[in-house]
Amino acid sequence: MKIVSGEAIPICIPLKKIFVIASGKLVHSNHVLVRLTDENGIVGWGETTTFMEVYGYDQRALFHVLTDYLIPAVIGKKIDSLKELHRLLDQRIPHNLMAKAGIDLAVCDLMAKAQGLPMWAVIDKKRTDRVPLTGIVDIVSPSAASASAVEQAAQGFQTIKVKIGQDAATDIRRVKAVRESVCDGIRLRVDGNCGYDRETAWSVFSQMETLGLEWIEQPLPAWDLEGMAMLADRLKTPLAVDESVYTIHDAKRCIAMGAADVVNIKVPKCGGLFRCRELAALCEASGVACFLGGCIETTPGMAAAIHFYAATPNMVSAAEILGPPLYTDDLVMDPIHVVDGAAVLPQLPGLGITINEEKVSRYRIPVSS
Numbered sequence: 001m002k003i004v005s006g007e008a009i010p011i012c013i014p015l016k017k018i019f020v021i022a023s024g025k026l027v028h029s030n031h032v033l034v035r036l037t038d039e040n041g042i043v044g045w046g047e048t049t050t051f052m053e054v055y056g057y058d059q060r061a062l063f064h065v066l067t068d069y070l071i072p073a074v075i076g077k078k079i080d081s082l083k084e085l086h087r088l089l090d091q092r093i094p095h096n097l098m099a100k101a102g103i104d105l106a107v108c109d110l111m112a113k114a115q116g117l118p119m120w121a122v123i124d125k126k127r128t129d130r131v132p133l134t135g136i137v138d139i140v141s142p143s144a145a146s147a148s149a150v151e152q153a154a155q156g157f158q159t160i161k162v163k164i165g166q167d168a169a170t171d172i173r174r175v176k177a178v179r180e181s182v183c184d185g186i187r188l189r190v191d192g193n194c195g196y197d198r199e200t201a202w203s204v205f206s207q208m209e210t211l212g213l214e215w216i217e218q219p220l221p222a223w224d225l226e227g228m229a230m231l232a233d234r235l236k237t238p239l240a241v242d243e244s245v246y247t248i249h250d251a252k253r254c255i256a257m258g259a260a261d262v263v264n265i266k267v268p269k270c271g272g273l274f275r276c277r278e279l280a281a282l283c284e285a286s287g288v289a290c291f292l293g294g295c296i297e298t299t300p301g302m303a304a305a306i307h308f309y310a311a312t313p314n315m316v317s318a319a320e321i322l323g324p325p326l327y328t329d330d331l332v333m334d335p336i337h338v339v340d341g342a343a344v345l346p347q348l349p350g351l352g353i354t355i356n357e358e359k360v361s362r363y364r365i366p367v368s369s
């Protein structure tokens with residue numbers, strides 16, 4: 001397959017409500033679509049995104065890296081595997097995994113469409129047609145958190161993730177309010193987004209040990225692996241890493257130090273499907289659980305993520321990729337169906353969705369590289 005043209009398209013869609021986590025606030029999407037065309041005129045789409053306060057670069061930087069470095073690195077190149085693609089991208093520039101994810105997904109969409117297959121089929125065997133999803137409660141008042149959790153449980157979500165990490169006392173009240181308002185069968189996870197120091201984390205989680213949490217995610221800064229290892233050792237509740245793990249090298253270090261019982265694998269954060277597969281394989285070989293996290297993707301990104309989940313058996317249920325309903329609009333003709341808290345895997349070739357070009361034009365924003 002030869003890539004003959006490509007373009008990065010920055011997209012801004014407002015969120016229905018501001019999304020608040022310990023490290024920052026999100027008011028609209030920071031997405032960049034990648035459109036690649038092969039020598040037969042087949043178009044592949046990838047979506048990637050960022051969140052400045054979490055990942056350290058903004059949409060303009062993502063667009064710039066894609067437009068000036070990574071897309072030119074693949075134009076005119078014959079690419080027959082994702083491994084080859086990533087070698088090309090890494091030769092051009094190091095790091096920039098979120099930008100590389102956009103190209104990885106577009107190439108994967110192209111490869112699948114060229115063979116007339118759904119994307120999961122170019123990754124591996126399919127293990128499921130339905131992907132259980134988590135509900136999400138961001139940093140809101142305990143009463144608002146409780147109401148939101150009840151509503152999401154009523155929609156069929158069996159797992160709910162509650163954001164914490166901003167104010168210890170309110171965090172405890174928020175999580176307790178949610179625990180008391182949904183039935184015991186609903187699993188709860190909490191995510192601190194690096195918001196605590198060691199002392200605060202120990203104080204908060206020793207009070208949450210009785211709440212039956214599925215796991216506690218990234219309460220400490222990304223760099224504090226010694227602190228994470230200390231918490232993992234002292235707490236009965238499993239500890240998950242997110243901001244500490246981008247690459248397989250990060251994951252190996254966390255696992256070797258005892259800093260991770262569970263690894264959060266996100267398609268944009270980790271650089272696309274090829275690298276996510278490597279991470280999942282490492283977790284499996286190391287006997288460590290892993291799950292599919294999200295970066296509040298719109299439908300093209302969500303589609304790629306659920307194909308990955310469906311073709312990667314050791315990804316633990318439920319997946320955290322319910323971005324599209326949080327936005328005021330979407331970019332596709334055919335949204336992914338979510339039934340009883342589970343996404344239905346698209347069956348059309350490639351991502352299995354149809355991009356709405358009119359919406360792409362409408363939400364495209366002017367960004368100079």
Ligand SMILES: [Mg+2]
Pocket residue numbers: 191193217218242243264293
């Ligand atoms: Mg997280």
